[in-house]
Amino acid sequence: MGGYGDVKLLNDDGSRLDGRTFDESRPVEVKAGVIPVADGSAWVKHGLNEVVCAVYGPMEAHPRKIQLQDQAVIDVRYNMAPFSTSDRIRPGFNRRSREISKVTAEAFASTVMVERYPRSKIRIEIEILSAEAGTRCAGLTAASVALADAGIPMRGMIVGVASGKVEDTVVLDLDKAEDNYGQADLPMGIMPTTGEIAFMQMDGDLSMEELQQAIDYNFAAAAEMHDIMEAALRARYDGGDE
Amino acid sequence: MAKQVVPQLLRQHLANLAADDERISGRGQWEGRELELEVDCLYNADGSAKVVWGDTVVYVGVKFELREPYSDRPTSGSLMCGAELRPVAHRKYEPGPPSPESIELGRVVDRGIRESGCIDMNALCIVPGESVWMVVLDIHVISDGGNIFDAAGLAAIAALRNATVPAARYDVGEDYKLAVSLTPIICTFTRVGGRYVYDADEEEELAGAERLSITLGDNGSMHSMQKGLKGTFTTAELSEILDVCATRCDELRKLVDSKVE
Numbered sequence: 001m002g003g004y005g006d007v008k009l010l011n012d013d014g015s016r017l018d019g020r021t022f023d024e025s026r027p028v029e030v031k032a033g034v035i036p037v038a039d040g041s042a043w044v045k046h047g048l049n050e051v052v053c054a055v056y057g058p059m060e061a062h063p064r065k066i067q068l069q070d071q072a073v074i075d076v077r078y079n080m081a082p083f084s085t086s087d088r089i090r091p092g093f094n095r096r097s098r099e100i101s102k103v104t105a106e107a108f109a110s111t112v113m114v115e116r117y118p119r120s121k122i123r124i125e126i127e128i129l130s131a132e133a134g135t136r137c138a139g140l141t142a143a144s145v146a147l148a149d150a151g152i153p154m155r156g157m158i159v160g161v162a163s164g165k166v167e168d169t170v171v172l173d174l175d176k177a178e179d180n181y182g183q184a185d186l187p188m189g190i191m192p193t194t195g196e197i198a199f200m201q202m203d204g205d206l207s208m209e210e211l212q213q214a215i216d217y218n219f220a221a222a223a224e225m226h227d228i229m230e231a232a233l234r235a236r237y238d239g240g241d242e
Numbered sequence: 243m244a245k246q247v248v249p250q251l252l253r254q255h256l257a258n259l260a261a262d263d264e265r266i267s268g269r270g271q272w273e274g275r276e277l278e279l280e281v282d283c284l285y286n287a288d289g290s291a292k293v294v295w296g297d298t299v300v301y302v303g304v305k306f307e308l309r310e311p312y313s314d315r316p317t318s319g320s321l322m323c324g325a326e327l328r329p330v331a332h333r334k335y336e337p338g339p340p341s342p343e344s345i346e347l348g349r350v351v352d353r354g355i356r357e358s359g360c361i362d363m364n365a366l367c368i369v370p371g372e373s374v375w376m377v378v379l380d381i382h383v384i385s386d387g388g389n390i391f392d393a394a395g396l397a398a399i400a401a402l403r404n405a406t407v408p409a410a411r412y413d414v415g416e417d418y419k420l421a422v423s424l425t426p427i428i429c430t431f432t433r434v435g436g437r438y439v440y441d442a443d444e445e446e447e448l449a450g451a452e453r454l455s456i457t458l459g460d461n462g463s464m465h466s467m468q469k470g471l472k473g474t475f476t477t478a479e480l481s482e483i484l485d486v487c488a489t490r491c492d493e494l495r496k497l498v499d500s501k502v503e
Contacts, residue, residue, distance in 0.1 A: 010305040036297035037332050037444065048285045052384055055335045077329060082380040083287040083303025086411070091326055091380070092339075125330035127384065129301060130285040187414060 007181040009166040016166075025173045025221050026134075027162075030141070030209060032149045040150025040231070044142040047175060048132035053142035054125045055150040072117035076105035078139055080128040092172035099102035100136050100166035100238045101126075107189045107199035108143065113153040114206060122152060133179035145229050149236065156191035157229055158198050159222040163214035169196050170210050172217040186214045243327075243341055244334045246448060252451040253435075260435030266445055270339060273487045274441040279396065281404045289405025289420065291397040296443055297387020302397035304405040304420075305382050308412055311367070311374040317365025319374040323352035323380035325394060327418050332386040332459030346470060348381060351395050351428065353466040354457030355379075355402070358426035365421055366407075368414050377420070388443040391455050396494060403502040425498050426465050428493040430455040431483050433473055438483055440490060454483060458491040 009018060020026070026047030033233040035041035038054035045051075063066045078100040082088050108124065114125030124146070125140040144157035165184040174182055184204025190197055206214065259266060269275070275296030284290035287303035311318055325348035355361070366375040379402065381394045384447045405420040432442035435453040442450055452473030457466040469475070 017439070035299060035330070035360075037385045037387050038330075039333075050285065052330070054330045054385075056329075057416065059333065063493065079328060081382050082303070082324075082326075083284060083290065083382075085286055088305035088307060088378055088380075091324065100335050123333075125328065127328065127330050127381075127382070130287075132285065 007177070009178055009181060014169075016171060017177065018184070021199060022169060022171045022219050023220065026175065028141075028225055028228055030145055031227050032145050032232045032236040038146070038150075038151070040146045040148070040173065041080065042142045042145035042149060044138045044145070046134055046138040046141070046163055047173070048137045049128070049135050050130040051138040051142045051196045052103045052127050052129060053146040053160075055123065055137065055152065056125070057122040057147040057150075058117040058120040058152070061119060061122070066121070067119045070118050071114040072112070072120045072122050074105045074109045074112060074114065074122050074124065075125070075171045076101045076108065076124045076126065076143070078104060078126045078128070078136065080131055081137070100139070103201065104136070104140060104143065107140065107158055110146070110198050111156060111191060112159055113152050113155065122147075130178060133174055133176045134162055136160065136201075137187050137189075140224065141229065145188065145232060150232055151155070152220075156193040156196075157226060158189040158191055159225045160187065160189055161197070161218045161221045163185040163217040165204060165206060165210060165214075170186060170213040170217065172221055184210070184214075186211070186218070188215075191220060192219075192223045192226040210232065243343055244336055246334055248449050252445060252485070256435035256446065256449050258435070258447060259419075261439050265434075265439060267443055272339045272440045272490070274490070276442065277497070279400055279402050279497055279501055282389070287401070288408050289401045290401075291400035292406070293393045293397040293400075295387075295389065295393045295441070297385060298390055298393045299383075299387075300390060300393040300397050301382045301384060301402040302394065303382065304401045305378045306407055307376045307378060308368070308414070309372050309376040311371060316371035317367040317374070318363040319337055319359060320363070320376045320420035321352070321379070322355055322376060323355065323379040323381070323398070324348045325383070326352065327383050327386070327448060331383040335386070346468070347391060347394060349383050350455055350466065350468045351379075351381060351398050354426045355398060357465040358420050358424050358457070360424035360426060361402070362421055362423065373414075377402070377405075388446070389430055389432075389441050390449045391430045392428055392441065392446075395457065396498070399425055399427065400498050400501060403498065424460050425495045426457050426459050426492045427491045427498075428457045428466075429487045429494075431486075433475070438475075438479060440486060454480070456484070456487050458487060460495065462488060
């Protein structure tokens with residue numbers, strides 16, 4: 001974590017600075033089908049984070065050397081727009097975005113039914129428009145909805161959620177200040193329909209008890225967010241919620 | 243950019259339609275698609291706009307950076323305008339360093355804004371010879387459904403017109419609105435089925451030929467032109483386009499005015 005010493009992250013009465021309870025997520029909004037030319041797409045607003053994702057494919061995998069004979073290749077690009085952060089960032093890949101792209105691709109390779117599309121490629125393009133802590137999770141959520149929108153078969157939708165620790169307290173869904181000055185962060189990609197974890201990273205300092213608390217928070221939040229994702233897909237294809 | 247196969251049937255179909263003064267979308271020759279402009283829509287940008295124009299979606303974000311001025315212009319700020327055609331925007335776009343297509347887009351939009359003189363560069367001076375603001379304009383194409391030049395140009399000027407100079411964040415005074423005195427507007431025409439049309443869509447661009455992009459300022463004066471892609475045109479065709487261009491630019495300028503005032 002990027003701790004910079006003593007920054008107050010909890011109020012005197014023990015509540016969070018933005019008024020949320022410890023197990024309360026920032027508001028999440030999801031829309032499916034926002035990129036007309038893509039095979040599938042989604043838009044996610046998670047707190048102040050804003051993410052769009054396009055899915056193209058399955059398509060021929062080229063160059064041929066990247067082809068897998070018995071399954072599809074999942075090709076993920078996580079990219080931050082130059083204007084997505086407080087200080088402008090130079091366009092193009094860096095070490096951070098490459099790593100996130102890699103582990104995100106591996107998460108979806110484990111949930112998409114890749115064996116149905118040998119020698120092909122599925123492109124997942126995640127674009128971060130606003131970044132305020134938690135973009136990799138918002139990207140996972142957006143990519144799941146975009147894959148479903150593209151009609152690509154999966155064992156379940158991965159939901160991106162995170163918990164962390166601020167002032168020795170485990171809390172769900174760190175905001176920018178909590179992420180910058182907190183003590184730990186545990187982003188996870190959870191499939192609520194099967195209870196499996198497809199994505200996990202962690203940094204900071206957590207006891208085993210705190211880890212269990214963070215995992216519990218993440219699972220509960222993922223189940224709630226899954227409903228929002230499903231409602232977005234229903235709104236696109238059914239014309240409204242059930 | 244991946245090479246796309248142009249279906250010969252589509253090309254023939256567009257030519258047949260053009261002969262009957264029709265378009266594949268049912269639009270008239272000089273008729274644009276439905277257009278939505280939203281400003282101040284990106285949380286971390288200092289100025290922003292989103293344009294949804296038919297199947298095309300473009301975001302533009304403005305950021306400011308502190309720079310040392312050029313030695314020959316010690317009180318003048320600067321402008322940088324870049325475009326990215328990332329693989330998110332179409333299956334034809336591939337990852338990698340900026341393509342010639344994205345560089346052309348960024349430079350055409352840049353010229354229209356720069357040459358119109360709509361930004362007073364001397365108003366961006368903080369300490370002469372030491373520090374000035376650089377305005378950085380990033381064009382982010384999210385969906386290329388045709389005519390990204392006009393969508394990018396419109397989003398760019400709208401984003402500039404609602405931009406706030408973040409002086410407080412850099413500890414050099416109080417935030418203030420960027421002064422933008424004019425509204426240059428870009429209009430693009432594409433040869434489809436042998437004749438020019440306004441605001442070509444994805445299919446028309448795929449099977450079309452050259453395009454002409456023209457930027458006009460508030461008083462009708464011209465600030466930039468660009469002929470792109472394979473094909474040639476005549477002066478008669480150019481003057482016909484210029485008449486339409488003036489009307490379309492006025493309409494779009496009114497749209498920008500209505501969103502940023």
